[in-house]
Amino acid sequence: MIGVELESTVDISCAKYEYTDVLLCHDDELEGRRVAFILYLVPDWDKSDGGTLDLYKTDCNFQPTEISKTIVPSRNTLVIFEVSPVSFHQVSEVLSKDKCRLSLGGWFHGPSLDRPPRYIEPPLRRNPHLPRDETLLMEWVNPVYLDISYQENIQAEFEDSSEIQLKDFLRQVNEALSLSQIQWTKKGPVNKRCYDVASLDNLPECVHGCWELLHSEAFFLLLSNFTGLRLHYLCPSDDDDDKEQNAKATVKEDDAESSTSNINSSAVESIPKCTGELRRWSHGSYTLLHDGEAAQAEFALDLILPFQCADWDTEFGGFTCYVANEEDEELLTVYPEENSLALIYRDKETLKFVKHINHKSLYSDSSRGKTFYDFSFVYYE
């Protein structure tokens, strides 16, 4: 019927989706899976109950763009589709509070198709610090955090655990950030992420001020004091001696093997840089772990500074999970906390994702709490 050569093996399993369960956009491509099938065992089901099977169109980079077909589950209906590098699909969130979306599904196997080369996204632009002095810190940052001996305590704690949260970080944040005037655009592709980013061209002046703060030379220095990382050439680095010795040791090893291979190992001093976004999170937002990210992982300092999440419930999702690349082991979860600066130092084996924000977020009692915002920056030594 669909002209796919098959072998005699088949995978089959039963899946149960209930309120807020979702299977975000993916392509099913694993060795040998050629045809996917689903037999629905649902009660009377309506599109408004959610749980639809959505198939995506793809662009010239084989990345999913928009939904091309939506299949509403119906009892005793069998759905079959070919698995390929472009067979992106999702099971949308189940919105019915009492119905259960039960199905049998699996794959018929066959010889794998050739995959197109993995699409590597252009990296976000990295900027060196902006030349702004400490008056910017005094204007924006809670004075507690500018106290030198307090900074030393923070650094000791950070060096111990590689992460820290600094509460009430900015002074007077609610007055200062008029987030409603910002223009937002959706950021994808949906197999990697779905949230809104602020367009930088016309940020309201006060938001732009905060944006500048996080890019400023003074802030790079402050982060160095908090973390002991060398985010400015002026920073003392107490393991300088160790590093030099390590470098020498490496050079020596190279010498032994080949006397011409060490031009690159006399590392050029790199300039600390950062990337940043102002993001908006609401029902349906998420980010996913993906292969491309694992390939690009490197040492970096993440900064997350959330706003308007005072009555955000962790049940809604929207928290950031750090996991070890190979093991799928959860290392750390950072919950959105109002005006609390989270700093996380991650290594090459650490990946992160933001948990899908579910339908419960729409039913929070207060008028706020359905949407929150955060500054998300990454600093590189």
Ligand SMILES: *[C@@H]1O[C@H](CO)[C@@H](O)[C@H](O)[C@H]1NC(C)=O
């Ligand atoms: C960082 O710490 C040094 C002293 O260790 C201090 O002189 C400097 O003012 C601090 N920088 C900031 C931005 O607080």
Ligand SMILES: *[C@@H]1O[C@H](CO)[C@@H](O)[C@H](O)[C@H]1NC(C)=O
């Ligand atoms: C130095 O490294 C770059 C890429 O990392 C490589 O393209 C280049 O050939 C290397 N140069 C030498 C002399 O090894």
